[in-house]
Amino acid sequence: MFGSLLLGIATLLGVLYVFLVSNFGHWRRRGVLEPRVFPLFGSFPNMVWPRQHFTMDMRDIYMRYRSTHSYVGCFLMRAPKLLILEPRLVYEIYVSAFSHFENNDVSKMVDLAKDRLVSLNPFVLDGDEWRHQRAVFSTLLTNGRIRTTHAIMQRVCRDLCEFISRKSLGGKEMDCIDLGLRFTGESLFDCVLGIQARTFSDNPLPVVRQNQEMSAENRGLAIAGAVCGIFPNLPRRLRPKVFPLSHDQFYSSLISESLQLRRAKHQERNDFINHLLEMQRDLNLSEEDMASHVMTFMFDGLDTTSNSVAHCLLLLGRNPKCQRHLLDELQKASPSGELPDLDVLIDLPYLSACFNESLRIYPAAGWASKTCTKEYELQGSHHSEPLKIRPGDNLMIPIYALQNDPEHYPEPEVFRPERFMDGGLKSFKQQGVFLGFGNGPRQCVGMRLGLAMAKAALAAIVQHFEVVVSPRTRDGTDIDPLIFVGVHRDGIWLQFIPRKV
Incomplete structure (x- = not known):
């Protein structure tokens, strides 16, 4: 009896082992290391x-392998991935050969029937549906509407600075990840939904808590990632739910109330919610569709923008000379100390360079996945024969590695905004070594709004406070291994010293 049990366990372990390694050799058989x-x-x-x-x-x-190979074959658990090492090929995949690599692998992870709040988000859609929804969403992000949001962000920035003044009395350190979330939460709720989340008050809407459940504490996301890695060909309908139920309930209820309030008031404003209501009438959108369009703003902008602001403040705090240079630029642009107008703010060269350099060191996403949709021959400089990429093949882009490679960025650990001055941004993007917002037709659809928000927060804080790094903040640029989105390990704790008027 005992022997039979041992034999059964051994057989089961053997079958499991064979299953786990069954895909290994996939790339080797195609001539790839x-x-x-x-x-x-x-x-x-x-x-x-x-x-x-x-x-x-x-x-x-x-x-x-970057010096000897243009790509190597890797496995995300069991799932075969071609890791692209040559920057020229990265640019090719994103831009010139985009029609062969239109889809993102993330679409395989999400069952849109279970996670309705992202069912119209261009980031998780493929093919014609991606093109259609991106075109619809792009009509929301006109220059006029972003200018309308800037007026709102001026109010939010004043509240932000008042909040910092209250909470940092006596040199008290502040959690900058939390601070960034309060800012982006307040900005997005007012800009998109026309309501105030009161994130700087003692009685806020639970935006920060909901975001923690979505990102840092989201078991569904971890499970979905594991399922994709172990069962790469599992039908989408069998994928687990990614977003927590509490997240769905909170946002669905809030969005519904906001839409009803705007309908009742009949306000005519050139803002996102008015245009959404116009779209609902013109395109016959359901309430679920409306909620999904609103959540595209929240899903794409809340976490990524807040983390990017926090990381940039950390790097400015560590580099007082850069912070002083930025302050000088802001004072010239607005001697009164008020937030500069949107057009001026967006075009400030050193502010843009500081933000891009922080995105280089701490990219919002450390990697990207692209799925082949049409056969393509990838000709790497280190290989004599082109590699045939077949429909369904998945390619991984090592964004963090590219942006922290000393061959492209000497002393990559050093915060040096000057890299992105005088055409540096365009050059790095064309070389395929900077992907702060992606590149090509599928680059971040909300990039302009994200930049407007982030630059407003950075400008307002640097105008009013000297940013100093707390001893509580870990040295270096380690990324927290337990959080899916890249965040500085053990938090970003800063002190804010009021500037003399």
């Missing part, structure tokens, strides 16, 4: 056993 790979862990063991963020595994492979 496969670095060392482990059962269950794949090529990126820290995704399963997080001692460091798993994008560091990607960086290690990139640094080991």
